[in-house]
Structures are given as structure tokens and as C-alpha cells.
Amino acid sequence: MSRLDDCFAALDAANKKALIPFVTAGDPNADFTLTCMHEMVQAGANIIELGVPFSDPMSDGPVIQKASERALAAGMSLKGVIALVKQFRKTDQKTPLILMGYLNPIEFMGYERFAEKASQAGVDGVLTVDIPPEESADLIAAYEKHALAPIFLLSPTSNETRIKKIAAVAKGYIYYVSLKGVTGAGHLELGDVEQKVRQIKQHTALPIAVGFGVKNSDIAANIAKISDAVVVGSALINCITDHAGNEQHGREAIDDLLVGMRTAMDAVPRD
């Protein structure tokens, strides 16, 4: 069993939903991210999505764009993210780690080389925003060889055909983007999300994570009711920028937000 499958099985047994924080690796520096990752696990995170900073993050709103710019300015790169994962794994062999980013850095490293290095370092899955399944055959083959889960997005506009297409190749979990727009954008409609998650579940046994627009504990708890996992990103990065200049306060703000979400999610009655 993979770390990801173990994680979801254990949560299931405990009647809990996964809390998945997203932070951009290297924002504002690599040491911060490493400490933050361990603290987020303490605060109740089950899986961590690490953003690989890219110069042209086309699907991200201003918050994650700025985070990427800060991380790149601090010298972070795909190689650097893999090194960070290796560091993290020295003391945590259990928490699944997902890399999330754009294709070009992986193209430049080479699919096979990337898959091998990422897997050796302890990465469990990779979500590449700008590669749909139609273009993914070679990448998926490389992931398969190195036991990495290809994680895919589905969106409010994904029709039945696309849901099937993605369900056929995805592993680990499916990431449902809760609204039309970029990361950190506006307002998510719970009713619509619930309906779509139900539709997706007719085509896959994989857990469904919901993200984009999860800003506070209330939304996290409501999303937990209708999905298997809650992803929170921009709200955490705001904690870093709100406390720019004081890294410890930034991390504490992240921990507080996650503890609040964890508590609210666990308080949701189960059937």
C-alpha cells in the first residue's frame, strides 16, 4: 500500500476527513517551509501539497503568484523542492507529500529523471496543473514506473466525458476545483460542490479533495461534510504575508488556522 492509500484508509477507519494544506516551497525560504511542514502535521494536517514555484503560474491568483515570486527570488527550484522533501522525510516517513506545479520545470528536468528523483526523495504524488490527461501518457508512464500517483484536477465545467477520462488515469485522489477561476478566488457554492462531487463519485472510487476558496473553519467543515478531503492554500499564504518579517508568527498563524479547521472538521457528525 502506498502512503496515500494508507492515509485515506486510516482516516476512513477513524471516521475522519483529510486536511490538506498547500504552501509554496521556499516561500519565504526553504528553512521556513521545512519547519512549517512538520508543524502543520502537528496541527492536524494529513497530507501536504508543496507548491513548486514557477515563473508563470497561469492558474493562480495574486496570492500564490506572489508566493512563487518570493520563492524563486529566494532560489527555490524543482531540484530544491525535491531536496526539501528528502529533508522532511528524515523525521517523517508517514505523511504523504504531493508536489503541485506547472509542467515546464518537469519538461526541463526530463520526465524519467524527475520521477526517479522525486520518488527516491519520498514524494507520493504529483499534480501538474497545465497537463490534461490527453497529453499525459509519457508522464504517467514515468510515474507508474516510480510509484508516483498522478493527481488530476476536475472543475465545475468538467462534463461527464471528461470526468470519465480523468477517473481512468488518476491515482491517489482527485482534486475538485470548487469554483470557476484561479486559486484564492471568490465565493464557493456549497450546493453546487456537493452535486458535482456526487457526480464524480459515480465514476471513481478515489477520494475526492475539494479546494480553491477554502478560507476558514466554517467552509472547511462544510466541505468536509460533502467530500473526503479539504485543501487550503491561499489562506495559509496570507498568514505568511500578514506576518512578513516575523517567520515564527507566520507559522503560528498557519498552525492556528489549521487547528481551527481540524477541530471544526472533526466536529462534523458522521452518518
Added chain:
Amino acid sequence: MATSNNKRAQATVHGYNLPDEAGHFGPYGGLFVAETLMESIEELNEAYVKFMQDPEFLAELDADLQDYVGRPSPIYHAQRLSKEIGGAQVYLKREDLNHTGAHKINNTVGQALLAKRMGKTRIIAETGAGQHGVATATVAARLGLECVVYMGAEDIQRQSPNVYRMRLLGATVVPVVSGSQTLKDALSEALRDWVTNIDNTYYIIGTVAGPHPYPAMVRDFQTIIGREGREQMLNKTGALPNALVACVGGGSNAIGLFHPFIEDDGVKIYGVEAAGLGVETGKHSAPLCAGKPGVLHGNRTYLMADEDGAIIETHSISAGLDYPAVGPEHSWLKDIGRAQYVNITDDEALAAFHQLTRVEGIIPALESSHAVAYATKLAKTMDKEETILVCLSGRGDKDIFTIAKIEGIEL
């Protein structure tokens, strides 16, 4: 630096029929976007396939190109320039005479008609030099559609006449302050707008970049340049030109000229990239000459990035060539050897700008000046009986402030 291999043979190509159904030109092109955009792109692709075979749509397009854009644009034998160079005869395809002053309008007229057919009420665009922004704002005004143009904050500075023109036309110009604040960032920002407003919004990309079907569709709207030029050369000179020359930013005027000649074995094809301060200095915009393949803005193509795959900043005196990637079809034509990609520095382009202005009374856009500069180099290596057809993609009115500034003149 490129003149040394002018005489290099170029490959012959027959039965050229690209892209394939999924938008691939060999390994290039394709559809590399987030799932959040897939539905809009599928919708666009269906409309594009449908209307490009619809006689009524094509008739309306033809009428607009004739009565609104002012087509056909003439070809002009630049006799004094040819004489001054002392080599091949240079002919200019006068896209500078189009309404709004550049080839960009060929594409915006077509895509705006498509947007209207698709029932979209809001148009967005990215722009670098502002030519595509102006061309988009123009057709939006004419069709009564809301128009938002994304433009890098730096480009807004250096192309202020076009910014004012867009505002006069009723468009909202949004400064883009992310990244390098130039064309690539404007394109990213337009994609973000599109994904947020997909229900009512049509995105008119200004060049043969972006995800499929844009590279094919924009090309199809721009091949009017080459189709006319081919016939005009036959009428005027009794033969096809020996060589074609066009500047390459994203590559739309170039592919528009080149495409109808791809299977004409005797016609050599030269795409001219911006060498900026010189390719060897790293301060340039020449991905085909000095980049490597990667994925940006929805397609696989040659691009400029550091070893970790981060896109690097480009430089060119001309805002319209200041883009780190290039249309995927050019990447393919380069790899198969059908076209040759060369480069021209800022200084060479400036010299050509002045030469054409003085000798022929035609003020070219700085972008087009790159093509003129290479054509003069190439002409010198050819016989007097031979001909070169150059795409004069736009006029230089928008650039006079840039030129004056370089020469220390305050306007």
C-alpha cells in the same frame, strides 16, 4: 551572424497538413492547459472547425477584410532600396496599410466574428506593442462588444500612443504588474480572466501561440497575407519569390506569409527573431535561435528558460517581439529544416528603420524593421534577378516616441 549560412539548403515538404486533430505539429503544439479551461477550449475548437467550413461565415469574413481592413494589401517593389543594397529585388507585402496599421487586424476581425457567432458578449486580449490590443478594441467597438485588454505595465510605458488609442475605442486597459510586466505576463493574466469569466467571455489571442486551436486558427486567419502575396508576385514578376522574410515575435505575420508557400520547393523561408543586444549577451528574444523546447501558455515549443525551467526575461527594442516563446508551428518548421530562423539586433533593426524611411518613404514598425534588416543582408548575397518578399507587418507611427528617445529628442 546569420548571413554565413544563407545559402544553406532548406528541406522540401509535400503533403503538409498540420496540425493533427489534437493540435500537434510533430512534438510541438498541443493542448497544455488546466482542466478549468478545457471546456471553453473544446467549445472554441468546435466553433472554429464548424465556421471555417461555413460559406456564410467565410463570405462575411471576406467582405470585412475587403471593406473594413482594406484588403488586399499591395506588394510594393522597393526599387531604390534594392538598388542601394545592390542585390536581389526586395518586394514589401504592405500589411502596414491595413486599418489600424498592422497585420494584427486580419486575425481580430476573424476571431471577433467567431465570438459573435458563439454568442459571447465580452472580449479580452493580451497585447505587447499595443497593435493587437488596438486591433481588438477596434473590432470590439465595431461589433458593440465589451473589451478588456491586458498589457504589461512596462509596455504601457513604452507604447503610450496605443494605450490611448485603445481607451478612445472604449476598451479597458488593465496594467499587468506580475512577473516581468511584459507580453508573457499579459498573456497569463488574460488566461486567468478567461477561466474566471468563461460563460460570457471570448479570448482573442494575438499570435499563433496558446493552446490548440489558437495556433492553427490564428494562422488560418493570417494566411491571407501569403495567399495574396503569392498571387501578386506571380502577377507582377511572373514567378514565385526566391525567398520570404518575416519577423517572428509569436510568429503570426510570419506563418501567415510562409504557410501558403510551404510546398513551393524553390522558395526559401527566413523567420527573423529579435537578437536584442546580441544573442551572445543573453539579452534577446530569440527562442528559436537560442532556446530549447518546453511548455508555456498551453503549447510545447522552443522557449527561453533557465536550467530549472523558469522562464527568463527577454529583451528587444520592439515590444511586439519581446516574448520568450514562439508559435509551435515555427518550432516544427525549424526542426524539419523547411524554414531557417535567424536574428537581428536592436541596432541593425534601427538602421533598417531609418534606411527604409529615407529611401522609400515608408516608416516601418520596429518589429517589421527586423525583417527589413535581414532582407537587406540576404539580398546582398543574391543575384539582381532574384526576388525577396518581405512582410512589412506594420507601420512605425507607434514607435516614433521610442526612436526619438533613443536619439535624445524630446517630442
